[in-house]
Amino acid sequence: MEFNLSFAQLGHLLSGYGNAAAVAVLPLIILAIVLEIVVIQARREHYPWKGSILSATIAGGHLVAQALTNGLIIGVIAAAAYHWRLFTIPISKQNWPLLIVLFLLADLAFYFEHRCSHRIRFMWASHSVHHTVERMVLTAAFRLAWTPLVSGVFLFYLPVVWLGFAPEWVFGMASASLTYQIFIHTELVPRVGWLESIVNTPSAHRVHHASNVEYLDRNFGAVLLIWDHLFGTYQAERPEIASTFGLTHPRTSSNPIVIAYEEFWAMFADAIRSKRLDYIVRAPGWKP
Ligand SMILES: [Zn+2]
Numbered sequence: 001m002e003f004n005l006s007f008a009q010l011g012h013l014l015s016g017y018g019n020a021a022a023v024a025v026l027p028l029i030i031l032a033i034v035l036e037i038v039v040i041q042a043r044r045e046h047y048p049w050k051g052s053i054l055s056a057t058i059a060g061g062h063l064v065a066q067a068l069t070n071g072l073i074i075g076v077i078a079a080a081a082y083h084w085r086l087f088t089i090p091i092s093k094q095n096w097p098l099l100i101v102l103f104l105l106a107d108l109a110f111y112f113e114h115r116c117s118h119r120i121r122f123m124w125a126s127h128s129v130h131h132t133v134e135r136m137v138l139t140a141a142f143r144l145a146w147t148p149l150v151s152g153v154f155l156f157y158l159p160v161v162w163l164g165f166a167p168e169w170v171f172g173m174a175s176a177s178l179t180y181q182i183f184i185h186t187e188l189v190p191r192v193g194w195l196e197s198i199v200n201t202p203s204a205h206r207v208h209h210a211s212n213v214e215y216l217d218r219n220f221g222a223v224l225l226i227w228d229h230l231f232g233t234y235q236a237e238r239p240e241i242a243s244t245f246g247l248t249h250p251r252t253s254s255n256p257i258v259i260a261y262e263e264f265w266a267m268f269a270d271a272i273r274s275k276r277l278d279y280i281v282r283a284p285g286w287k288p
């Protein structure tokens, strides 16, 4: 297959606040999922069909929520941040190295966004949906929150926009990064040597999804893992530990609506019962 993209096409591909990058590599994603099913079946192991269908259903809700909020609200806020930008940093064929700078900034923004999503309860209420998967298969990547606006995840990218990168490039880069992350949700790929210390890998992401105490709140990186090394949150997969995927408490329902909002109810119930708003901004599991 010939891969001949002009720079303008690449810009178009990365543009939009949706899943442009995922759509562009859709055949590759489908091929990888089919291959994973074939390998798991050939090994006479159990493929989590129910979990995969649930992930696909939750992905549908995520796309609807995204369509409702991204263009209308997040897009407008991002456009405002760009309007009052500090500099104008135009990305073009001539100054392509700026794309590397943007990649690093967007990757760093994801690291902080993801770390906060695990350490601040109202952000965790959204992100916990992704952590309800009990098997690491590629489709697990699609289990995403229905509350993109409430989670405030987009706020972490606004400084990059405010600096002077156009919103379509910033959110396009974020979309490309999420697309890369689809491929690290698998149990079939073992550790990959020295690469483990630089980029996010299936092994590193299995650690992130495991609820074993040794693995909690580790490996927050998107494409690069250098941020985890830098900020002390890296954990290598240990062969002596059998990973248990999912939340630290058992999932109570297979209803996508319950999964999407369950942690919000739990958070508000804690806050109302104890009359303390701390519950909303403190870490998950915090008690007075
Ligand atoms: Zn996470």
Ligand SMILES: [Zn+2]
Residues within 6 Å of the ligand: 130, 141, 185, 205, 209
């Ligand atoms: Zn994941």
